[in-house]
Amino acid sequence: MNKPTTPRHPSLVRRLVLLASVWSLAVVIITGLALITFFARASTMRFDDSLSELVDNLVAGTSLDDAGQVAAPPLTDQRALRAYSGKYWEIAQATQMGGFRAIVRSRSLWDFALAPPPEGAGAIAAKPGKAIFYDSHGPQKGEHVRVAAMQALLPDMKTPLIFLAAEDRSPIDRDIRTFAASVAVALALLGAGLVTAVVIQVRFGLQPLFALRREVAGVRTGKAERVVGDYPTELEPLAHELNALVAHNQEVVERQRTHVGNLAHALKTPLSVMLAEAAAQPGDLADVVTRQSETMRQQVDHHLRRARAAARAQGPGERTAVGPVLEELTLTLDKVFQEDGGEVDWLAPDDLYFHGERQDLLEIAGNVMENACKWRTRRVWAKAEPVSAGQFRLTVEDDGPGLPEDGKDEVFKRGMRLDETAPGSGLGLSIVDELVKAYGGQVTLSRSGMGGLKVEMLLPRAEA
């Protein structure tokens, strides 16, 4: 009953969590990227500084020998002597094609020549005396090197030379990768933590809303008459309005019922007068008046019940303790039927509740019990017992003559009386049938173990 059958509605919790998650994720990713970029740049800069120092030394130490050949300085770093050691230098001249022609190179380069920057050797020439840096390939397969290149003009030389220093950059690449991995793990944990915190925060923060929903459900199912919980400032007005709505609803229902009731009841005194007058002056006219008054009375009763059923359909769920209702009826019927010396009594668990209005249960049980009292020899029993979580059975039995088998359907017809000798209008059981059906229940008639009629009614049960 509580499960909505329509497709899933947007959930406030999901919306809040989703928004917060998207936002947290974006912040985490941007932060991570920024951190990694910053780290990579700082590492590369430090790397470049040492390369640029090497180039400076190369420039400062290079001279022309007596034969006019370029002589490289004896550099202290031994690594440049070993082949493919990862540290390289080269002195070259730019060709007209934008390439290099190597003049002297470190032994580590063996016969490999460092490539010019991607934008061509002209980029170096554009900034003479200043080192520019670029990434390139080393002598070994798959070796990535960082290159510092500077153009300088030696004294006594007409064409400028290009001094290059290079170093395997895999150590800093490894550092950057390690750093990126740690950052990713740390930030992923942070992100997960943030989302969890948001979920908890939303669930906890919206708790009063869930509590309010439960309370309203309680009002609808008749467990409570109004919303009574203590709510935060934002929800308090809503709770207040809900109560006002419930009260208003009840008031409207009550007012409609009163209006219809007043009209119907106002007609009854004139009907009494007409009936009495007709009875006092027998004749054809009196017969017509009596018959028509009787029809009018039935119409009035019928529409009174209809109005009440309509009012009930709108009203919020209510619950009624079964025992006290049976007690009231028993005491009342004892007074009404005390002439015949019979007995009527009831039995019902204390915690059995009818899911509906008290006056409807009074009407259902009252009519059946009254009918049983009319027919009893001595005794009438009304018993209520739960049959399931949502239903209970009300059984009324008497020890009278019971019903003939083919009379069962007749009992429920409006205004139909099986035996005209019993007092009363005969309307009783048709009202019961209508009311029980309006509550989604069912009436069955059978023979009682006490000898008379047994009327069993299944009615909705409210939670205790």
Next chain:
Amino acid sequence: MRILLVEDDPDLTRQLKAALADADYAVDHAPDGEEALYLGENEPYDAVILDLGLPKMDGATVLERWRRASVTTPVLILTARGAWSEKVAGFDAGADDYLTKPFHTEELLARLRALLRRSAGHAAPSLACGALRLDPRAARASVNGEPLRLTSLEYRLLHYLMMHQGRVISRTELVEHLYDQDFDRDSNTIEVFVGRLRKKIGPDRIETVRGLGYRLIALEGEATEA
């Protein structure tokens, strides 16, 4: 027999007055609640026919005020309102019978005769146990003068216990005396009725004697008046 008729509709009043006079009753008439209240409190009527919808003061209020002022005259309520919730409320207010409009005059007269016959039979209480009284002829019981509202089984249970007060009565004995042969002889229901009776007369008046049964006793400090 002197009857007070409280009814505001002039035509119905005329008809009822005529019918009651034909049946040899002396009839006083009050057309509104205030006059009815005054007459009922000050004149010794044998019975009252009371309409509930009245000008100035409604019938239920009049009835409640009579009962509060200890006016015990039997009252037959005449009303357009026939729902059981309204009938029950009427009896709660102190009515002795209830007739729904529209009605046939003969039925009203039959009910009135029954009402007068019943009220004539009342006598003094004849069984007592402490502050508890029981009048077998009127089938009424009271505690400290307050009438008890008992269902018939509760009444019979109390009656049996009072007839044998001070003695321990077993559940089997109670079942045998309270129920007819072919009726639900589950002795657990006896417990239910004893529980219900305890709620109405006070929990300590019926002792449970473990393994044996029940015993009705007077409370300490209560003298039993015969």
